[in-house]
Amino acid sequence: MDEDDLRWETTDSAVDYTCPGFDVRRDEVTLPDGTETDYHYVDEPAAVVVLPFTADGDVVVIDEWRQAVGRVNRGLPAGSMEDDDGDVEAAARRELREETGYEAGTVSRLFSVEPTNGIANSAHHYVVARDCTPTGSRDLDFNESIRVSTTAYDDLLTAAITDALHDGRTITAVTGYELRERDADT
Template structure:
């Protein structure tokens, strides 16, 4: 019998999380700015080593795939300072501490960023997009029947232009790497794979 295969089978019986868990002995905010904090945890690794770990600490976000009654998708064009260019993406917004209803938060963020309001909105995916450096959790919603019936209400540091695009063109732009925004690519591809 192959000892390697036997060891792999036995490894499946062990709770890997217990072997790999880090112990957090202290936690504090090192730096705060609008939208997120940089948190520093004092941690003890499984081998007993004590060290520090910094990461982006931010509230959950909602990402909306908004369809108009004609089947077009409402996108936002926004300057992204970190990469130095205008980005075309799905509307995304951070939640507030009082946001118990994520669907309501998604409706609010859609209206604030684009001026569009939805007839219906349903969650279809949850992701941790960068869990090696951030505690971000993104909740993806598909919104239908979106009409420009609200007024944009942008934050002081947002420059956003709403645009519409046919869904098939959006999907092609993601597949062809013309749209490089990670949240948008993930949302569109997950929607495409999961839709009936």
């Protein structure tokens, strides 16, 4: 069976709802068996997630109010890519600076994922930033409530694997880094 046997045909597409950060899109589709139906999903721009290390090997983390779950979540700097970013690395540098006030010495791509491709078309691009230094200047969006701190990488990893950390992007970044990069760093 090849992909064409599974492909849905999109016959129409429209935005049903729009708000800052994402749209809810409705596609009219024909399924492989000929059934016509509609399919709703979140339509949002690609995002970057930054795993930022200081020169001492600590990780710059944020504590941010998350209205959808009604609590403060510990996480990593992350946000939507913007048209004038140019590339993933530039977007990562911008998000790191805006949310934390840190500048990265170097930035390198880690991996990319589609975290919820059953309900959203989002793509998350993960990067590692090294030799991050504080500048003290942030530029938060009007609806961001963020506190910045640093933590030992091993403490963040422990939180990720013991259910003490709940932010999915952060858990993905830390475990992905652990599997792909950490051994190469030692």
